[in-house]
Amino acid sequence: MADGPQLRTLLLTDLCDSTSLVERIGDVAAAGLFREHDGLVLQLQQQWRGRLIDRSDGMLLLFERPIDGLGFALDYERGLQMLGRSRNLELRARAGLHVGEVLTWRNSDTAVRLGAKPLEVEGLAKPMAARLMSMARPGQILLSAVAEPLAHRAARELGERGQHLIWKSLGRWRFKGLPESQYIFEVGEPGIAPLRAPPNTPKAWRDIPLWRRPAALVAEVALIAAVGVGAWFVTRPQPAIAFNQRDWVVVADLRNLTGQSVLDDSLEQAFRISLEQSRYVNVLSDLKARDTLARMQRSPDTTLDRAIASEIALRDGARAVILPTVAEVGGRVRVSAEVIDPHTQATVYAESADGNGAQSALASIDDVTGALRGKLGEALESIEKDSAPLPQVTTVNLDALRAYALAQKAYVRGAFADALKLYTSATNLDPQFALAWLGQVRARVSSMQAPQAVDPLRRAQTLQQRLPTRERMYLDAWAAEFDDPSAALDRWIELASLYPDFWPGNGNAAAGLNWQNRLAEALPFAIRNTSPQNELAAIGYDVVGRVRLGLEQYELAATAFDQATIRGFKNSLRRQADVEAAQRRYASAARLLGTAPANDVYAYLDRTSLAIDQGRWSEAQRQAGAALRLLQGQDGFDARSFLMPAAVADWLAGDRAAALGKASSAMRASLASLDSGSGDAVGDAGLAMSAAMLGLRLDDRAISGEVQRALARHEQLMRHPKLSEQMAVLRAEELRLGGKPGEAVAILLPLITGNERYQTRVALMEAYAAGPERARALEQSKWLQQRRGLAYIEQGCGQCLQALNVADSNLAVLRQAELLHAAGDNAGAARAAASFDRLWPAEALNGHFKVRRSSLGFASN
Known part of the structure; x- marks a missing residue:
């Protein structure tokens, strides 16, 4: 059964020359x-609230509003250009946007199983949008006369980009099969859109002679459009403000008219907690609002009143402002809130609730926010399902709530020590305050004190029924990180899926997937965190850059790191250096690393790898030693993980004893930490196995045996997919060294899933090279040479394997020369040997590397 006619925005796109592209x-x-x-389309659907109806070489999407369809089309064209640049391709699409009535109906489940679309869309609006799309030039977005004014009026919702759009009338056009000509418009960004009229075709041509269209016809078309659009606005259901699911609101500063200062921060925080329980309404964080104030060149402590909050909403793409007030009226405490349209600053809705005494304010806030959520369009069932009473999920102690509110403000400023003190004050005032215990967990983890986060985590777990649903899921995910790391990623993904605009959920899902080398899966979660509403978008861009670099998308990675740096995340400079180094632009990489402060220990990690990449062993040892001196006296994870790059530098420099000593120290420290029950279990297990792998290269099997025996006691931990993979590599290496390369290959092959770790491929190359299938070893050698971005940026044990990965990306060239030489391809072997000599000159080689190079018999350049 078809639904009645509905007014919708239709967007049709077509990927130009897709068939020839595949060829x-x-x-x-x-x-x-x-x-x-x-993945790009899915991300844009979620961002612009679109519904994908049909697709082949092109797409048909439905939107509630024209501005959403336009936003999708603009971002889609940008995204295609970025995809194309990463592959040296030109990707363009043509698009047509129209507003009109459509009929929709759902196909039966049986029909869908047999290949039918879930939803069918028909109506005159569909061929109109199709005609617009078909006549557009590559990269061009064409709009009908109905869609253009609606989209143009709402362009400010696109933020600063909307101010730079060019809107161009292309005049009247006639279409084959339609008796009346139509006004056509183009909208686009300078430098991207063609911004010129499409060519005439047999199916669409410019209607230049004015006498062929009476003036009355123009009035009729305008009148029909106005009546249709007006009827839509008149008959559409509440809310009166154009608010959709997952739209954003700005919470203005609480107006406290009671004279009780304890209510200032506490009730404002309670208002946020109550609203944040919604999966329909998104609340712009206080930190993001203060950041926007800075861009407005206003003081961070400026009061967010009706006018200021409205300006922030317009800048950050929020649809509404909520202005809360608490006052004493007739001896009772009244909590009220207004929903304000930021475009007009007019009050759209107002709700209030009265109670006796200050303690009643929390229940009143629940009543007020529940009513406002309903007015904004959230279903009553959803409000009841996703919301718990504020006194239950916060505290009835207003002093404790105020301490928590101040802790939240300190936390978002990055003042983690101050935040921890305030969270602790809140739990001292009310030991049942679950959110404050969870705050202590966050503050500890953010301060790199994961082991100290265990106690407050356990307290929060005993009180988890006093947490909002979202925070309960957040707690469960963190508990899994400590108790069952193999299950933690699924928890983060579930949280990010249910709350797609909850930045910690997306960030940890992206980080977990990135750690497991599931890079393509990590990308959408990472991209979500680059949203302009995210106060930590800079970190989001950094994660996107890391994923892109791991995928060898150098230009896109550099762009992401640039965005992170522009937004103030200075750590992205060393990631940018990794992008340059992976492409062997060593001078540029060194300049970027030179900007890091002398006390930035992580920059020494990249400096060590950069020196190894160039065959400068003494420099690598010097940089690794500087890092260890900075970490001297510390017992955290960095103090033990930085032993690995130092050991690799010693190994390559020919100092076996020093390398073995550092590898053994890293192994012993990581296993001791693991046995003590620290919060770095996954990292410590990975570090121990990494030390064992280096030990095998140093002809020492004792480390490997000790590690395997120790980790056998941590059966649950070793179910983590990447730890089990690393253990398999360790065992395969032992088999290869024991003269059983075939058995080693049998262990390694199932690990090649497309998400395998870099060292898994190294081990497979060596196993093939030691057996009869040397041609396959050559394939692995080429893979290792091509994945230098992954070598530099691969996560796990704090990037403790970066130096070894980078070294192996060069040693793969030497192995290529050896394999070609063994196969009788002396010309190919000579070329590979010459390439290796350019990377690591013969005079720089030590130990068995020098012997291996000399055995080829080709003169060094």
Whole structure:
């Protein structure tokens, strides 16, 4: 049964020359491209609230509002250009946008199972949008006369970009099969859009002679559009403000008219907690609002009143402002709130609730926010399901609530020590305050004190029924990190899926997937965190850059790191250096690393790897030693993980004893930490196995045996997919060194899933090289040479394997020369040997590397 006619925005797109594209690049490359294309479409659907109806080479999408369809089209064109640049391709799409009535109906489940679309869309609006799309030039977005004014009026919702759009009338056009001509418009960004009229075709041509269209016809078209759009606005259901699911609100500063200062911060925080329980309404964080104040060149302590909050809403793409007030009226405490349209600053809705005494304010806030959420369009069932009473999920102690509110403000400023003191004060005032215990967990983890986070985590777990649903899921995910790391990632993904605008959920899901080298899966979660509403968008861009670098998308990675740096995340400078180093732009990488402060221990990690990449062993030892001196006296994870790059530098420099000593120290420290029950279990297990792998290269099997025996006692921990993979690599290496390369290959092959770790491929190359299938070893050698971005940025045990990965990216060239030489391809072997000599000159080689190079017999350049 079809639904009645509905007024909708239709967007039709077509990927230009897609067939010839597949022929040019091949099926395999095309499949990878289209997978990333589908990820882009999914992200934009979520961002612009679109519904994908049909697709082949093009797409048909429905939107509630024209501005959402336009936002999708603009971002889609930008995204295609970025995808194309990463592959040296030109990707463009044509798009047509129209507003009109459509009929929709759902196909039966049986029909869907047999291949039918879930939803069918028909109506005259559909062929109109199709005609617009078909006549557009590559990269061009064409709008009908109905869609253009609606989208143009709402362009400010696109933020600063909306101010730079060019709106161009293309005049009247006639379409084959339609008796009346139509006004057509183009909108686009300078430098991206063609911004010129499409060519005439047999199906669409410019209606230049004015006498062929009476003036009355123009009036009729305008009148029909006005009546249709007006009827839509008149008959659409509440809310009166154009608010949709997952739209944003700005909470203005609480107006406290009671004279009781304890209510200032406490009730404002309570208002936020109550609203944040909604999965329909998103609340702009206080930190993001203060950041926008800075961009407005206003003091961070400026009061967010009606006018200021409205300006912030317009700048940050929020649809509404909520202005809360608490006052004494007739001897009772009244909590009220207004929903304000930021465009007009007019009050759209107002709700209030009265109670006796200050303690009644929390229950009143629940009543007020529940009513406002309903007015904004949230279903009553959802409000009841997703919300718990404020006194239950916070505290009835207003002093404790105020301490928590001040702690939250300190935390978002990055003052973690101050935040921890305030969270502790809150739990001292009310030991049942679960949110404050969870705050202590966050403050400890953010201060790199994960082991100290265990006690408050356990307290929060005993009080988890006093947490809002979202925070309860957040707690469960952190508990899994400590108790069952193999299950933690699924918890983060579940949290990010249910609350797609909850930045910690997305960030930890992206980080977990990135750690497991599931890079393509990590990308959408990371991109979500680059939202302009995210106060930590800079970190989001940094994670996007790391994922892109791991995917060898150098230009896109550099762009992401640039965005992170512009937004103030200075750590991205050393990631930018990794992008340059992976492409062997060593001078540029060194300049970027030179900007890091002398006490930035992490920069020494990249400096060590950069020196190893160039065959400068003494420099690598010097940089690694500087890092260890900075960490001297500390017992945290960094103090033990930084032993690994130092050991690799010693190994390459020919100092076996020093390398073995550092590897052994790293192993012993990580196993001791693991046995003590610290919060770095996954990292410590990975570090211990990394030390064992280096020990095998140093002809010492004792470390490997000790590590395997120790980790056998941590059965649950070793179910973590990447730890079990690393253990398999360790065992395969032992088999290869024991003269059983075939058995080693049998262990390693199932690990090659597309998400495998860099050292898994190294081990597979060596296992093949030691057996009869040397041609396959050559394939692995080429893979290792091509994945230098992954070598530099791969996560796990604090990037403790970065130096070894980078070294192996060069040693893979030497192995290539050896394999070609063994196969009788002396010309190919000579070329590979010459390439290796340019990377690591013969005079720089030590120990068995020098012997291996000399055995090839080709003169060094």
